[in-house]
Amino acid sequence: MQWTCPIRTGAQTRPEALALTFANRRWTYRELDAEVGRWVAALQSRGVRPGDRVALLATNHAAVAQLFFALGRVGAVLAPLNARLTRAELQPLSDDVTPRLTLALTGLVERLPGAEPLETFTDTVNTSVPDCAPLEAHSPRVILFTSGTTGRPKGAVLTEGNFRASARASEANLGSHPAPHWLGTLPLFHVGGLGMLTRTAYDGGCLVLRERFEAEDTNRAIDEEGVTHASFVATTLERVLEARKDRPVPSAFRCALIGGGPVPAPLLARARAAGILALQTYGLTEACAQVTTESPDEADGRTAGRPLPGLRVRIVGPGGEPLEPGREGDIEVHGPTVMAGYLNRPEATSEAFRDGWLRTKDVGMLDERGRLTVLSRRTDLIVRGGENIYPAELEAVLVAHPAVQEAAVVGVPDERWGEVPVAFVATRDGAPLPEELGAWCRESLAGFKVPARFLGIEALPRNAMGKIERTVLRERARGA
Known part of the structure; x- marks a missing residue:
């Protein structure tokens, strides 16, 4: 036609x-x-x-x-x-x-x-x-x-x-x-x-x-x-x-x-x-x-x-x-x-x-x-005000910071945006959470992708297969 x-x-x-x-x-x-x-x-x-x-x-x-x-x-x-x-x-x-x-x-x-x-x-x-x-x-x-x-x-x-x-x-x-x-x-x-x-x-x-x-x-x-x-x-x-x-x-x-x-x-x-x-x-x-x-x-x-x-x-x-x-x-x-x-x-x-x-x-x-x-917009997808945010992209930026050992990002409910990303960060040698993580992310990511909060964690929870237990992190983020 x-x-x-x-x-x-x-x-x-x-x-x-x-x-x-x-x-x-x-x-x-x-x-x-x-x-x-x-x-x-x-x-x-x-x-x-x-x-x-x-x-x-x-x-x-x-x-x-x-x-x-x-x-x-x-x-x-x-x-x-x-x-x-x-x-x-x-x-x-x-x-x-x-x-x-x-x-x-x-x-x-x-x-x-x-x-x-x-x-x-x-x-x-x-x-x-x-x-x-x-x-x-x-x-x-x-x-x-x-x-x-x-x-x-x-x-x-x-x-x-x-x-x-x-x-x-x-x-x-x-x-x-x-x-x-x-x-x-x-x-x-x-x-x-x-x-x-x-x-x-x-x-x-x-x-x-x-x-x-x-x-x-x-x-x-x-x-x-x-x-x-x-x-x-x-x-x-x-x-x-x-x-x-x-x-x-x-x-x-x-x-x-x-x-x-x-x-x-x-x-x-x-x-x-x-x-x-x-x-x-x-x-x-x-x-x-x-x-x-x-x-x-x-x-x-x-x-x-x-x-x-x-x-x-x-x-x-x-x-x-x-x-x-x-x-x-x-x-x-x-x-x-x-x-x-x-x-x-x-x-x-x-x-x-x-x-x-x-x-x-x-x-x-x-x-x-x-x-x-x-029921779920893909497994780990975060939808912030209609914009899709993929945790893997944010995590790659975070772990590139010299003080970060590992990181995981999850979405939590937010009254204004529907969801916002929250980052869990384990630092190297147990050092304090770097204060400049937000600025670090903004150098590589659009503003809507930058985590709303950064939470320190000793180690990311993982299951027997070594996969991050994001459900645990979401509950912890809500509690925080």
């Missing part, structure tokens, strides 16, 4: 409809189509051809959206890198991508060697190229880096077909809307942000893009800019409610998708009282974001909902045998939103699939109605 760029389609069918807003600027589909054409001209002038990759380091910006659609027309692939990572963390990701071109927002250029400023990339282009190559279902569109429990980044390759299927499935679950306005506060270097970008374009809607989440600004957008849909995590939803003092939202606001883990029942009730239909979800990068989502007509906040239309979810035991409802096991996913594979990682790709089913390594169970309850 082939498709035309959705911005070109919108320019032909609803040219004056609003397509994108950012920083007090507005683009209709006709205007955005022309702007994307300028990006196509700029990319072609730099030798970007079908199959090439473009690495990008940026927070949310209108230029990111324009670049994304231009690359689709050229047949090239976007590799957006997490703008919160350090130079040391970014370099191996860029090396994996082997980009034809590297772009970054001006304030981030120094973090990515060889990067050119994103904002001025098209300044010398005066023409808009009408070229618009057809998009195939199997056409790679983005490479998004994610990690397993080992913490080693893997680039998940998502296709045009993945994004199209995800958009169709979400619309089928939420109900159609003549012109949805999605509030874009999720970063465009995450699958959730890209999902909103593509979903609005396919549905003929508008992305109300913001550089970052701010509670007061979010409420202004909801109240004054006709926002119909939004995506939050529990902590941002709570901050929105606090900022608006639980004042009801306009009737045009349809619903909010909630990711990043379960939402406390009192918070869901509080959102409902303000007119926010908060729907819990479960998803992952390798499945193009949403896998299951509560449906508006049966949402009760008790589960992450049913699989989206067109997707299948099963729970399997240790040997891969399907389990009946009510049994706990590994979550596996099948359907058209599942990634093509991992970039340059055939062994990891093979390991990720079982008979065509994506092995998420998350733990959960299905009820009799087919609704999913997620």
Whole structure:
């Protein structure tokens, strides 16, 4: 199956409809189509051809959206890198991508060697190229880096077909809307942000893009800019409610998708009282974001909902045998939103699939109605405000400190962030815990990964197989 760029389609069918807003600027589909054409001209002038990759380091910006659609027309692939990572963390990701071109927002250029400023990339282009190559279902569109429990980044390759299927499935679950306005506060270097970008374009809607989440600004957008849909995590939803003092939202606001883990029942009730239909979800990068989502007509906040239309979810035991409802096991996913594979990682790709089913390594169970309850987001994964933190990565940084003998990081509940990392550190020769461990970590890790606390320990508890007993450490961290 082939498709035309959705911005070109919108320019032909609803040219004056609003397509994108950012920083007090507005683009209709006709205007955005022309702007994307300028990006196509700029990319072609730099030798970007079908199959090439473009690495990008940026927070949310209108230029990111324009670049994304231009690359689709050229047949090239976007590799957006997490703008919160350090130079040391970014370099191996860029090396994996082997980009034809590297772009970054001006304030981030120094973090990515060889990067050119994103904002001025098209300044010398005066023409808009009408070229618009057809998009195939199997056409790679983005490479998004994610990690397993080992913490080693893997680039998940998502296709045009993945994004199209995800958009169709979400619309089928939420109900159609003549012109949805999605509030874009999720970063465009995450699958959730890209999902909103593509979903609005396919549905003929508008992305109300913001550089970052701010509670007061979010409420202004909801109240004054006709926002119909939004995506939050529990902590941002709570901050929105606090900022608006639980004042009801306009009737045009349809619903909010909630990711990043379960939402406390009192918070869901509080959102409902303000007119926010908060729907819990479960998803992952390798499945193009949403896998299951509560449906508006049966949402009760008790589960992450049913699989989206067109997707299948099963729970399997240790040997891969399907389990009946009510049994706990590994979550596996099948359907058209599942990634093509991992970039340059055939062994990891093979390991990720079982008979065509994506092995998420998350733990959960299905009820009799087919609704999913997620029990564990991978074995040791820590989810802090919607951001994944992998203990192995933090531990590698800690043990590199000359005074540290061994270290283990676990997640503990936190009212604001959902979870925060806590590090247990055994020093060499029983020396006092170094006071500069926080600063040491910040040299190599993004701020959200730095442990909230450092606790000294004589030796890490291990089982008979020599593996660290993280359950013991979690209990000790809670007690501390």
